[in-house]
Amino acid sequence: xxxxxxxxxxxxxxxxxxxxxxxYEDRDLLLVDHADGVYLFDAxxxxxxxxxxxxxxxxxxxxxxxxxxYVKGQLDRLEQIHFAGTTHEGAIRLxxxxxxxxxxPLTRVxxxxxxxxxxxxxxxxxxxxxKQTGHKSKDRFIALERGYHGDTIGTMSxxxxxxxxxxFDRLTFDSFTIPTPYCYHCPCGIExxxxxxxxxxxxxxxxxxIECLEPLxxxxxxxxxxxxxLILEPLxxxxxxxxxxxxxxxxEVARLCRRYGVHLILDEVATGFGRTGRMFAxxxxxxxPDFLCISKGLTxxxxxxxxxxxxxxxxxxxxxxxxxxKTFFHGHTFTANPLxxxxxxxxxxxxxEEKTLEELSQKVDVLQSGIRGxxxxxxxxxxxxxxxxxxxxxxxxxxxxKPFPPRERRGFQVYLEGLKHGLILRPLGDVIYLxxxxxxxxxxxxxxxxxxxxxxxxxxL
Ligand SMILES: Cc1ncc(COP(=O)(O)O)c(C=O)c1O
Numbered sequence: 001x002x003x004x005x006x007x008x009x010x011x012x013x014x015x016x017x018x019x020x021x022x023x024y025e026d027r028d029l030l031l032v033d034h035a036d037g038v039y040l041f042d043a044x045x046x047x048x049x050x051x052x053x054x055x056x057x058x059x060x061x062x063x064x065x066x067x068x069x070y071v072k073g074q075l076d077r078l079e080q081i082h083f084a085g086t087t088h089e090g091a092i093r094l095x096x097x098x099x100x101x102x103x104x105p106l107t108r109v110x111x112x113x114x115x116x117x118x119x120x121x122x123x124x125x126x127x128x129x130x131k132q133t134g135h136k137s138k139d140r141f142i143a144l145e146r147g148y149h150g151d152t153i154g155t156m157s158x159x160x161x162x163x164x165x166x167x168f169d170r171l172t173f174d175s176f177t178i179p180t181p182y183c184y185h186c187p188c189g190i191e192x193x194x195x196x197x198x199x200x201x202x203x204x205x206x207x208x209x210i211e212c213l214e215p216l217x218x219x220x221x222x223x224x225x226x227x228x229x230l231i232l233e234p235l236x237x238x239x240x241x242x243x244x245x246x247x248x249x250x251x252e253v254a255r256l257c258r259r260y261g262v263h264l265i266l267d268e269v270a271t272g273f274g275r276t277g278r279m280f281a282x283x284x285x286x287x288x289p290d291f292l293c294i295s296k297g298l299t300x301x302x303x304x305x306x307x308x309x310x311x312x313x314x315x316x317x318x319x320x321x322x323x324x325x326k327t328f329f330h331g332h333t334f335t336a337n338p339l340x341x342x343x344x345x346x347x348x349x350x351x352x353e354e355k356t357l358e359e360l361s362q363k364v365d366v367l368q369s370g371i372r373g374x375x376x377x378x379x380x381x382x383x384x385x386x387x388x389x390x391x392x393x394x395x396x397x398x399x400x401x402k403p404f405p406p407r408e409r410r411g412f413q414v415y416l417e418g419l420k421h422g423l424i425l426r427p428l429g430d431v432i433y434l435x436x437x438x439x440x441x442x443x444x445x446x447x448x449x450x451x452x453x454x455x456x457x458x459x460x461l
Contacts (some may be wrong), residue, residue, distance in 0.1 A: 003031060003043040017022060023365055023412075030419065035062035038440050039056040040424070048422050049448050052435045056238065056270050057301030061348045061439040062185040067300050070346030074338050083111065085334040090341035096349055098309060101279055103288035106309040110328075111336040115269035115295040116150025118306035119231065122265045122291035123154050125314060126229040129263075131327055135225070138267055142219065142230040142262070146180040146240030149231060149267050149293075158231050161240055176227070178216045180237065184393060185401065187212045193245040201277040201342040201364050202284040203235060203386050205246035213252055220260040229263035229290070238270040242391035244384040247285050250295035254287040263290040269306070273297030273347075274357055274438050277364050277387035281384045300347030315369035331413035356438050364388060366442050367434065370449040379461045380412070389439075391433035394461070404430055410461075417458050421451040 002087035007028050015021065015108065016029070038061055040048045050058060060067065074090065081088055112121055121200045123141065143149075143158040150156070156165045157172035160180070165172060179187035183194045188211045190399040197202035218339045220227070234250050237243040257264040266289040271281040275297065278284055282292070289316075295306030318327045334340070362386055371390040374380050381395030394405045394411065411427030416427035424430050434448065 001427050006043075006253065007031060012072060023085060027416075030424075033159065037063065038437050038444055046323040046422070048419070049444070049451070050437060051418075051424050051448060052426050052433070053284075053437045054301055055296075056275075056435050057299075058298035058437045059297045059300045059439070060356065061352070061437050064300065064346075064350060066353065067302050067343055067346035070116075070200070070342040070349070071302065071339055074342035078338045080334070080337055080339075083332070084331060088336070088338055088341075089374060090338055090345060093338040094134055094341050094348075095415075097345070098294075100379050101348075102292060102309055103282070105288050105311045105313075106292055107222050107312050108309070108310050108315040109309045111341075112306050112308065113332050113334055114150075114304050114306050116155045116331060117150045118269060118293035118295050119149040119158075119265070119267055120152050120154045121133055121308040121330060122231070122310075123229070125291065125308065125310060125318075126263045126265065127318045128328060129314050130228050136436055137226050138228045141175040141228060142216070143175050143177055144180050144232050144237065144240075145177050146182065146237055146243065147209050147232060147267075148237070148239035149233075149269075164239075169338050176219055176223070178192065178219065179212045180240065181210070181212050181241065181249045182241070182243050183208075183245065184243075184384070194382055195244055195302060197368060197386060200284075201361065201368075201387060202245050202247050205248045209247065210252055211250050213256070216253065216256060217410075224260040224262055227260075230257055231265040231267060233267045233269075234271055235276055235284060236271050236389060237282065239428060241393070241428055242384070242389060242433045242435075244386045244391075250282075250285040253286060254285065254289070265291040267293045267344055269293055269295045274351070274360065275387050275389060275435070277349075277357075277360055283384075294333050297347070299340050299343035300350065301336070302343040302347070303340035305337065305344060321354065345437060354439075360388070360438060363436075363438075363440065363442060363445060366445045367436065370445065371434070371452075373449065374452060374456065377456050377461045378454075379404075388436045388438060389433065391431050394430040394432065408429075411457055414455060414461075418451075418455045420458065421455045422450050423448065423455060425452070425455065 030039050033043045036049050040050050127139045145160040146158045175252050183192050190208045192207040196206050221378050270278050274295045277414050290311040299305050318326050318328050368385050379394045380392050381398050382393040396402045411430045414432050415425050
């Protein structure tokens with residue numbers, strides 16, 4: 001009774017993100033009561049695998065004793081403090097730890113609240129850097145056609161998912177866009193497969209010479225003096241369709257940015273903290289950006305927090321006497337919130353204690369080979385993946401790669417059927433994906449895959 005009442009009150013007072021509320025007029029929202037490890041439990045005690053890591057952030061599982069003890073300990077000491085003119089031990093220790101696990105030149109940490117603000121900060125820092133170093137015309141950006149960096153006006157301006165930004169076209173600023181390295185629908189029309197991961201789990205180009213970077217080369221040759229930075233999600237484009245692209249693309253982008261004096265912003269909000277099999281996706285490519293944006297897994301997924309990391313070169317352009325006007329006037333109320341910082345320190349502790357990264361390679365193999373079994377379904381057009389992420393693109397016709405009419409909402413049907421099988425297969429259009437917590441076991445991965453098979457069979461796909 002209480003559950004029904006709560007759900008009625010939810011429908012009366014709440015407005016959920018990325019949700020058409022009418023979808024829930026005649027079906028219930030999933031009321032999650034509690035969670036443990038990779039499982040969520042609804043109000044009736046039914047168990048679901050958290051197959052999307054609660055929107056790509058849970059790493060070590062829910063209800064982890066170490067992270068909880070860090071947060072609880074901090075709660076008795078200091079719960080919130082503004083971060084201008086004050087500091088606190090956790091924030092200092094975390095900055096030192098972040099600097100030690102990222103490439104050496106990334107020595108400066110600017111905290112904020114979420115993935116969008118981490119990217120927004122990088123965008124603003126880059127523009128101000130160029131102004132303060134005598135390059136006043138460098139204030140434009142390059143982004144990928146299907147990129148996603150958040151829902152603020154600034155990050156939307158650099159995002160390319162049409163459904164998300166459509167109504168706001170006139171509010172966003174203009175940017176240069178370059179084709180997405182979407183191998184299944186190659187922008188150059190080359191007949192190639194999605195990149196295959198080598199024995200180190202790094203996605204490599206198969207059958208092309210990254211011809212899709214030609215527009216970037218031309219753009220940089222002609223316009224580099226107007227361009228502040230290029231932003232992209234390394235190796236895995238999340239919201240744009242869980243698109244995995246070859247490491248060679250990333251390496252060449254980094255080389256071109258360096259050559260033409262354009263900042264490189266790597267948005268590792270989704271890929272950071274082990275998701276691709278390495279601590280950061282940039283490690284697969286051996287590159288270092290000018291700005292690294294991290295969030296989601298930063299706190300193990302327990303509390304909202306993000307950081308924008310940058311170099312001493314960038315930092316020094318903002319350093320001077322107050323009256324020189326070089327200060328970075330940006331900040332958020334909850335910057336470096338002590339509870340979130342404690343969760344982040346707890347999460348990094350778990351990485352060490354549980355040897356999380358060392359344990360990953362077998363899990364990655366089981367996931368990436370097991371997902372291939374779903375190719376037997378007639379509607380599964382492409383299968384791609386990296387690290388603990390694997391996705392399937394549903395198509396009406398495998399030969400022509402013709403999509404299903406959007407009104408059929410195939411992805412949503414899979415989601416609803418998945419719930420019956422204890423899975424949260426929240427889709428991106430007709431792309432179904434697994435974005436698994438790093439703590440999932442091999443047996444659990446196999447169980448998840450067999451439930452995916454049952455879900456597809458249940459729908460007659
Ligand atoms: C790559 C990437 N950047 C930025 C964001 C925005 O993060 P947030 O939702 O925390 O603002 C997301 C969110 O999914 C993301 O995947």
